[in-house]
Amino acid sequence: MLKIEALSAGYGQAMVLRDVALEAQAGEITVLMGRNGAGKTTLMKSIMGLVKASGTVTLDGVALTALPPHQVPRHGVGYVPQGRRLFSELTVAQNIEIGLGAAPDARSHGALRAEVLALFPRLAERMDQRAGTLSGGEQQMLATARALCVKPKLLLLDEPTEGLQPSMIEQIRQVMLAMRDKGLAVLLVEQRIDAVLGLADRVFVIENGRNAESFTRSDLAAGEARLRSHLGV
Amino acid sequence: MEFGPYLLLACLEGAVLAAVLALMASGLSLVFGVMRVVNVAHGEFYMLGAVAAWAVTSMLGAGAVANFVAALVIAPLAVGLLAAAADMTILKRLEYDPERTIVATIGLLYVIQQLTLMTYGADARPVVAPFNSRIALPWVEWGENGLSLYYPWGLSTTSYKLFVIVAAVVLITGLRLFMAHSRAGLIMRATQLDGEMATAFGVPVERVYAIVFGAGAALAALAGVLIVPIQQAHYLMGGDALLLSFIVVIIGGLGSLTGTVVAAILIGMSDGIISVFFSPTLAKIIATLVVALVLVFRPQGLFGAKDR
Known part of the structure; x- marks a missing residue:
C-alpha cells in the first residue's frame, strides 16, 4: 500500500526529515508519533507533495514523489491537516x-x-x-x-482530535475505525498514547526527523514504557 | 449654466471615469486577492489594450462598429495571453514571492512600455467610437406653472459615454456572478484562501495563477479599449491609470472586489466633480490625501480583511 523509503525533506536549507522509512497497509491504522517538532507534519506534507523532498513515496506502486502535488489526491490520498485548514x-x-x-x-x-x-x-x-x-x-x-x-485509498489525519471535547473525539475515532474496516489505509499523527493503544495496528516513532522505533499491535502493550520515554511523558 | 445642471454634467464625467477605473482596478484586485502579487505592470496592460484597439481598428478597415467589436474581443484576449505567458515565464520562476514579484513587474512595466515606444511610436492615436451621438439632458426648473423640464445649453453627453458606463456595470456584475457561482470562481476563491490546501485537493494552483494573471490583465485591457475612443492611445497612458487603480484598491481593501467597485465610484465621481468645479490637479491631491488617511486609520481599506 503506502511505502516510504529514504525520505528526506525540509524547508529551504533546514532539513526536518532524514532517511525516514515507513509502511502503511490497507485495512490498518498506522500511527505516527513523536515529540513536538519531530517532523510528523512534515512527513504528512511530504506524502502530499507539499514540501520539497527526496527519497520515494509510493502508493500501490505509484510513485507519489514523481507527481505534481495537485495530482497526489487524484491517486487516492485524502488529507486532514493539522488545525483543519478549512476554506x-x-x-x-x-x-x-x-x-x-x-x-x-x-x-x-x-x-x-x-x-x-x-x-x-x-x-x-x-x-x-x-x-x-x-x-x-x-x-x-x-x-x-x-x-x-x-x-481515498489512504487517509492521512494530522492530530484530528486536538482540542476537541470527548464526545467529538469518540466520533472521529469511530469514523477512523469505519474507514479501516472499509479497507482504507489510515495514517494518523497522534500525541496521546492512551488514544493510540486501542486503535493502532502499527506505531512508528520519529525523533529529530529520523526513525526511532516501531511497534506492531502485538508488541505495543509490552513496549508502552519505551513509547512513553520516546515521547517524554 | 446653473449649479444643478453643471453638477449633473460633472457627475456624468465622473461616472465614466469610475466605470473605467472599476474595471481596471478589479483586475488589479483580483490578481492581488488570489495570488498576493502586487502587479506594478497593470497599467501597461491597460495601455496595451488601448494600443491593440488602435492596431485592430486600423488593420481591419471595416465599419466603425465592426472594428470596435473586433477590438473589444481581440485586444483583451491578446493582452490576457501575453500576461499569462509572463506569469508562466517570470512570476512562476520567482515562486510568487511577494517582494521579488514587485521588482519583476516593475521590470515588466519598462519592457512593455519601451517595446511599445519602439514599435507603436510616441504619438497619441485616436480610435473612432462605434457610435457617438450627442444626447441633450433635461433639467427641471420651478416656474410660474410649477415644475417644468427644459434643456440647458451645454448639458449633454454622448451615447458612447453612456455605453462605457453600462458596459462596465455589465462586465463587473458578470465577474461577480462568475466568482460567486461558477466552479472556476469557487476554485479561485479556495486558492485565494489557502493555496496549499487547494493543491492538496487537486487544484493546479500554478495554472489558476496563470489564468488569474491573464484575466486581471484582460480586464485592464478591456478598460483600455473602452477608454480609447474618449482618450487617445499613448505609450505612457498606463502611469496615471495605475496610480488611480492603486488608490482605488487601497481605499477599497486589497483583494476585495466589492471594496474596489465602491472605491472606484468614490474616486471616479469625486475626480469628475472636483475636476469640473475646481481643477484636475486638486482632484488628484484629494484622492492621494484620502489614501493617506485610509492607510493611517484603516490600513486594511474599507472592505479589506484585517489579517490580509
Missing part, C-alpha cells in the same frame, strides 16, 4: 465541493457526497453555513468529510 469563508457545501473536485470519477459525485454526509449528519444540516463559523468539532467533521470526498 473558512466558503460554505460547508463549497468545502465539500472542493473535496469532490479531486475525486476520481465526476459521475459519482452525487453518491459520494451522500455517502460522506451520512457519516456526518450534522454537516448536512449546515450546508449553507460558512465553515469559519462552525464549532471546533464541526470543523473537524468537515475537514474529515472533505478528505473522504476524494474517495
Whole structure:
C-alpha cells in the first residue's frame, strides 16, 4: 500500500526529515508519533507533495514523489491537516465541493457526497453555513468529510482530535475505525498514547526527523514504557 | 449654466471615469486577492489594450462598429495571453514571492512600455467610437406653472459615454456572478484562501495563477479599449491609470472586489466633480490625501480583511 523509503525533506536549507522509512497497509491504522517538532507534519506534507523532498513515496506502486502535488489526491490520498485548514469563508457545501473536485470519477459525485454526509449528519444540516463559523468539532467533521470526498485509498489525519471535547473525539475515532474496516489505509499523527493503544495496528516513532522505533499491535502493550520515554511523558 | 445642471454634467464625467477605473482596478484586485502579487505592470496592460484597439481598428478597415467589436474581443484576449505567458515565464520562476514579484513587474512595466515606444511610436492615436451621438439632458426648473423640464445649453453627453458606463456595470456584475457561482470562481476563491490546501485537493494552483494573471490583465485591457475612443492611445497612458487603480484598491481593501467597485465610484465621481468645479490637479491631491488617511486609520481599506 503506502511505502516510504529514504525520505528526506525540509524547508529551504533546514532539513526536518532524514532517511525516514515507513509502511502503511490497507485495512490498518498506522500511527505516527513523536515529540513536538519531530517532523510528523512534515512527513504528512511530504506524502502530499507539499514540501520539497527526496527519497520515494509510493502508493500501490505509484510513485507519489514523481507527481505534481495537485495530482497526489487524484491517486487516492485524502488529507486532514493539522488545525483543519478549512476554506473558512466558503460554505460547508463549497468545502465539500472542493473535496469532490479531486475525486476520481465526476459521475459519482452525487453518491459520494451522500455517502460522506451520512457519516456526518450534522454537516448536512449546515450546508449553507460558512465553515469559519462552525464549532471546533464541526470543523473537524468537515475537514474529515472533505478528505473522504476524494474517495481515498489512504487517509492521512494530522492530530484530528486536538482540542476537541470527548464526545467529538469518540466520533472521529469511530469514523477512523469505519474507514479501516472499509479497507482504507489510515495514517494518523497522534500525541496521546492512551488514544493510540486501542486503535493502532502499527506505531512508528520519529525523533529529530529520523526513525526511532516501531511497534506492531502485538508488541505495543509490552513496549508502552519505551513509547512513553520516546515521547517524554 | 446653473449649479444643478453643471453638477449633473460633472457627475456624468465622473461616472465614466469610475466605470473605467472599476474595471481596471478589479483586475488589479483580483490578481492581488488570489495570488498576493502586487502587479506594478497593470497599467501597461491597460495601455496595451488601448494600443491593440488602435492596431485592430486600423488593420481591419471595416465599419466603425465592426472594428470596435473586433477590438473589444481581440485586444483583451491578446493582452490576457501575453500576461499569462509572463506569469508562466517570470512570476512562476520567482515562486510568487511577494517582494521579488514587485521588482519583476516593475521590470515588466519598462519592457512593455519601451517595446511599445519602439514599435507603436510616441504619438497619441485616436480610435473612432462605434457610435457617438450627442444626447441633450433635461433639467427641471420651478416656474410660474410649477415644475417644468427644459434643456440647458451645454448639458449633454454622448451615447458612447453612456455605453462605457453600462458596459462596465455589465462586465463587473458578470465577474461577480462568475466568482460567486461558477466552479472556476469557487476554485479561485479556495486558492485565494489557502493555496496549499487547494493543491492538496487537486487544484493546479500554478495554472489558476496563470489564468488569474491573464484575466486581471484582460480586464485592464478591456478598460483600455473602452477608454480609447474618449482618450487617445499613448505609450505612457498606463502611469496615471495605475496610480488611480492603486488608490482605488487601497481605499477599497486589497483583494476585495466589492471594496474596489465602491472605491472606484468614490474616486471616479469625486475626480469628475472636483475636476469640473475646481481643477484636475486638486482632484488628484484629494484622492492621494484620502489614501493617506485610509492607510493611517484603516490600513486594511474599507472592505479589506484585517489579517490580509
